Amino acid sequence: MKKETTFTKATIATTYEDLQTSEVSELWGSYVVSEESNREYQAVLGDLNSWYNQNTIAHPNAVNDLTHEFIQNSYTFLLPPDQSTMHTKQETEYLKKLKVGEKISVQGRIAEKYEKRGRNYVVWELEEFDPAGALVVRVRTTRTVGKAAGREE
């Protein structure tokens, strides 16, 4: 899947214990949904809606997936080989249609970290802005850190 993202936030290698929550978001970078990636997301999901390309509207999964890249690119968790991180929850609020070819800026922060039933969870909150500075998407994404592979919620 072709992805066009520009990361300005440096990747940090960290443990769950060393992660710090923040009240303030920082600029993480930007992304652009191209016509090609729009078609690819539609095809791989089996989405037959023609109006994405007719109206040059960015596919919501292109938006979500490219946003998810920021989490995956910005944090490398120091874990034993038999452990991993798992994406457990995703929340998205769409405020305005995004256009294909539009540069979307992403700001983010770690909003929460907590333990529940013996597992460590991290919650990121991201806000995305169009070139005019309008807030277009809000995302809240949760991952376990150090979850044993193969275990389920």
Add this chain to the structure above:
Amino acid sequence: MGVSVKELEVGDEIPSFTRSLTLDQMRQYSGWPERTIHTDEEVAKSKGLPGAIAEGMMTYGYLQVMLVNFFGDQWLEGGHLSASFTAPAMPGDTVTAKGVVKAKGKEASGTRLDLEVWCENQNGRKLAVGTASGKVS
């Protein structure tokens, strides 16, 4: 949208969306030839998984396709989807996204529906569960 919002009441289901998941689709989505638990059977098994598993975002994507099919492009201005990933989808699964109306209310600019949504596989196992909210003028 084949079903009118006006016709739907609390407890009614919206039209579902079904997809047969393949390893090729997973590889296309997750960046093959990069070998990860989402693209490679052996890497997944080395991590204790039964086999390669689809990214949660693919399951989330099926929910979004269902919701856009139903709400139209208005989903992208005022829609909200929250989903927890409860079990992984795997190659060979038939995944169906479903939704049930939980609340319906008039707003100044249209009708808002609040839904309970989920994805399940061919065995009825829930892969993702959550809520969605959208508005139709």
